Amino acid sequence: MTITVAIIGRPNVGKSTLFNRLVGRRIALVDDTPGVTRDRREGDGRIAGLSFRVIDTAGLEDKTDDSLEARMRAQTEQALDDADLIFLMIDARAGLTPMDEHFADWVRHRDKPVVLIANKCESTAGDAGVYDSYRLGLGDPIAISAEHGDGIADLFNVVQSHAEMQREDEEDEDEDEDDATAEGVPLQLAIIGRPNTGKSTLVNRLIGEDRLLTGPEAGITRDSITVDWEYRGKPLRLVDTAGMRRRSRVDDKLEKLSVADTQRTIRFANVAVLMLDATVMLEKQDLTIARQVIDEGRALIIAANKWDSVNKRDEALRGLRDRLQTSMPQVRGIPVVTISALNGQNLDELMKAVFSIYEVWNRRVSTSRLNSWLELMIEAHPPPLTGLGRRLRLRYMTQVKSRPPTFAVFGSRTEELPESYRRYLINGLRTDFDLDGVPIRMQLRSGKNPYAPKKK
DSSP states (O other): OOOEEEEEOSTTSSHHHHHHHHHTSOOSOOOSSTTOOOSOEEEEEEETTEEEEEEEOOOOOOOOSSSHHHHHHHHHHHHHHHOSEEEEEEETTTOOOHHHHHHHHHHHTSSSOEEEEEEOOSSGGGHHHHHHGGGGSSOSOEEOBTTTTBTHHHHHHHHHHHHHHHHHHSHHHHHHHHHHHOOOOOEEEEEEESTTSSHHHHHHHHHTSOOSOOOSSTTOOOSOEEEEEEETTEEEEEEEOOOOOOGGGOOOHHHHHHHHHHHHHHHHOSEEEEEEEGGGOSOHHHHHHHHHHHHTTOEEEEEEEOGGGOSSHHHHHHHHHHHHHHHOTTSTTOOEEEOBTTTTBTHHHHHHHHHHHHHHHTOOOOHHHHHHHHHHHHHHSOOOBOTTSOBOEEEEEEEEETTTTEEEEEEESGGGOOHHHHHHHHHHHHHHHTOTTSOOEEEEEESSOTTSOOOO
């Protein structure tokens, strides 16, 4: 079992910068605006050859009411409960603040080892803050610059010593866990959509805990949060994303960063669930997001959330399917599942659709079947004549890859093949090989058949 480290501290002291440094990638949003991080984010950290789990948390606020800040603090408290080691971070350049002292006292009374980290020590401007931090009574501070990487090596000995102590106590448990987790790569499932459609509520309901911040405020989620989960023995990696508004409405720098993070999540997803508000279904922005998923070659599922609030359900569902058929004819048969994330309605049907579309997205068709099929398609509807009065010839076809299904068609003057005939072939592939609901890519190539046996 690997050691888990939680990074905590007041807002804007550099927690997410240190998180990115430890995991080796810029996956947490970083900005000068205080309070960028709201949910806790987990990643695999590494210093030299030492691996560990690291949790980035929201900036600590002294709030215990029903406000957003109080809910953020509750997420941080959960991170502390999950952690084996706590990094309490301060801003050495700003010096010690009353809030630093308050939370140092708060964390001191928890039954967890605490390491004091003085960040932003890349110059002598942080020296006074480092010396002043001894007043917190948490031992010798470790002076670092998370942005420049200074002092990170000093964290190695601290994490290593705690990891070795835990390894001695849990050696047998480690062996059991290694056997249990030696499975395949998890399915990457991205939850996307406009703000306030219930994305975080869906993730919480699926995993059975309040892992992500939720509430009536639109745009609570700011950066993509990954949660490892298992559904009926099948591993998944759920990614909750920030809501995507129309580009014309996005003028805030932080929101632009959030949208870019969501777009990156789509590129690395296997399946994307587009959450709709069933009371205002499939607006123009929903279609824009759906097209982004298809353009990236990902499998797409439409989840109509808040279905328990819809009165004329048959009419609403029929209207949704008609709008999809009209607006996205290039991807016929996108699965539509009606759910209520808040009440847990139809979530098993949603997960069945996820694994079903994932199987289609990975499907391969043998070359012999494809070429027999191509002959029948050409016989039923031959390619048109070229401008010189010569008929285009399509000689050979093969599947070059899956995820999404991608086919190459070889023939003469394929660059002159009309788009309408290309759509005819793609629609035939969907019908005859059960490829509904996923993007299909077709490459038209002229020249000799590279798979034909060479003459001696």
